[in-house]
Amino acid sequence: MWLERGESRRRIKDEDIWIVRLMGDGTTDDSELIRQVSKQMGSNAILAGLTLAQFVEDYAAFLSEGTKSRVFEV
């Protein structure tokens, strides 16, 4: 699975694919994301937040501009 923006592409790490799918399924509200990730990982909100923060940092160049649906491509 890849992310694409303009001429840049980035492969999504395997361990992050489920987060992309979660977003792709329409979960875009940040609080809801934390809740979902927390549930999925069986962890508390702090660790879920850190997981999501890491995700955002890793793909920041693809997430910072424009809408998420336009950016995500498989």
Add this chain to the structure above:
Amino acid sequence: MAQRCCHVALFYIVMSYIKAQKAFEKLKKAEAIYAPVIFSAASGWGKSAAVSYFYRRKNVLVLQCRSGFIKEQPPIQSIRQSIVIVEDMQYLANDRAIRYLQSLLHIEGMQVVMVTRGAVPGYIAGEEMDIGLVRITEKDLALGEAEVGAFLADCGVEVDPFLLPAIAEASRGYPQAVRCYANHLEQGEPYSPAMQEAVWEDLFHIWDSGVYRHYTDWFQDFALELCRYDSFTLEMAVYMTGSQRVTEVIEYSREQMNQLFCLPEGSYAFRPEIRRFYCWKQERLWTDAAIRENARRGARFYEMKGDLPNALLHYEKAGATQCVKDILIRNMRENPGTGQYVELKDYYFDLPEEEIEESPLLMAGMCMLYSLVLQPEKSEQWYERIAAYERMPEHPRERRREARIRLAYLDIALPHRGAKGIIPIFRKVFVDFFSQGMMLPEMSVTGNLPSLMSGGLDFSEWSKSDTQIAKFMRVPVEKLVGQYSKGLVTIALAESGFEKNRMSSYEVLTRCNDGYESAAHGGKIEMCFAAVGVLSRLHIIEGQHPSARRICESFAEKVRKTEGARQLLPNIEAFEAWLSLFSGFTDRARIFMEQVPDAFSDFSILDRYRQMVKLRCLIAAQKLEEAYSLAGFLHGYFVSYERTFNRIENEVLQAVILYRMGDAHWKECLLQMLERASGYHFVRVVSMEGAAVYPLLKECKALFKKRDGEGEYFWEVLEEAQKQALAYPDYLRFIPQEKVVLTKRETQVLSMLCAGLSMDEISEQCGISYGGLKKHNRNIYRKLGAKNRTEAERRAAQLGLVHRNAQLNGFGYDATDRIWGGYMNEVETRGEDQGAGWDVAGTWGEPQEDQG
């Protein structure tokens, strides 16, 4: 009964009197108008000798005060002499005698000359303005080079004229000291540092036998207890002496001996030479053990007050090595990130390695210290040693646990590791520590800077997705940084939005205010400074420079009054200097530039903000070579420590320096910087350099024709920089500080121009033709290096020729009259209409006439 003045100092008897020029000039002026004079100087400055010599042919009345009252007090009506000399006035305490003296001061046609070793007493100071008191101080009595030469010659000592400046400086013009030099030189000794020491010794013996023995016991005790300290507060004096009478003693010392001076913020210090004397005396009266005990007591006081450098200094003097070590360990425990490592670095470096290796805390301190002073390899070596310590089962369990905590702390806080990969470290910390109920030491996030983006660590990467990162990291950060988290996320978002020019001014303002309030109530003042930094920058870009300064000044005031906030002051001072640059290269900026130490000889990363402001000052002062070197040095640090934001900021300035040096590489430097900054969409870091960077950006316009894609960022920066350049045209602009010489007429015309009068009004007021006025204008513009009236007004304000507010407020002619008097004194005027041929201040082409 009154007596004829016959008091003559010793050196007046044995030799002819050498006049202290300044003192005599003042005496002459005072005598002409019967103004009262007070001589206020310590023993040996030749006060009485000067008075005796000056009035040697006059019939004077001498009144002695040694016993606390005026010994013989003739009825005022019966005094026949027109000059009254009051000797030893420092002793005067009797109310009746004081009233008598006050009456004398008001008698017309009588001159009173008072001689005191103390300060001007309160009962005289209160009337100083009314009676037109003339003060003669040690500065006036000090002998200059020529006078020292004459003095020595009079003693029969021949000295190489080349030595006179050295002797004058070493003796500080103090006649008693010059006399001692004469004695040594007379015996054929060559002038040398050893002679200087010998003269000090002579003076100490003179003071000891002549003055010290007259002091009260309680003052002697007070002086000996406190002489080892640079300065002291009342509280410290009470602590050291164990006496509650210190206020009285200080008052006594100030009034009767002039030995103490007041420092800002209510502390006191002995005069350096007097302090040296008391130390000398202490060594003769006290045992070594007593001196060490005194040092230990002083150290304890400093330690209680959190002044660790002084505490360590005096513990070391006391030989208390264990106390030194304890403080260093405690500093590491209590202030792991912001401890005064750099000030204390000599103590840390002096500790034997085997002692450091026994303590995970000290090892962590060394690890942090080496990172702060740009030695990351050594820092990593200490990190490895802590890790090895933690792995060894033979070490006590508690200490191994301490080592684990320190390692986790260093993983996050070590400056040279940057912010990259910090989230997995956070995760590890939460899994390993918080889940087990262990806590990390609190860590500073701002590094005492007016910014979070480039605070303790560089958070540029997080700025790319600031709102989401803020949402996801808020709770972990709050948990991790404790009190520092108050206001953190709100201010960080405001700063990120501000830097990217993606947030309205209103939102930035609101967020900063909210963040400030939050930090001010239960948070940390460091965070308030970050909010103040963003708020001030916001005001700057809005063209509200005075508001920015006000915000900063009032915050600085708050910091000065807040205990435990002094660590912010150096960067606040730098911030104020930076703000002043928006008005041109001000005195404040110049003084700041000269104060900041040379980065090449003494640098720690805590100095980076001060050095960046110094760099701007150097550019403004046109010291481009020096600026180039400094920028190169900082570049190395920013790159190796991954300080992206600082790197961009520095690269903007590097491009400006190269541009001004005429080096074609400026463009390459600028374009690389723009590429880097556009990756983060950082607009302000470039555009805030306004007038300095705008010409460079303008020259690159052709490369970014399209206003979309990459061009979009460039044009946004260009437009913002242009706004800044228009609002602050003198920012980092080099303004020659040459003396501008105007004729009287030009001065008059300039004053009216600045007050907003039209050309017609000016020509009418001055009674000159319109053509004649135009000629004056041309000359004024040429001398000021201005192209038009607006620039002339600005230059006049910069050079202090007129008060800037007067122009800005658009005062009318009445106001001009008011400001006129002031600046007429400042401008050096030459003969009427001699404009042609004066030094030209600058060449800006043909002046344009009256635009107002």
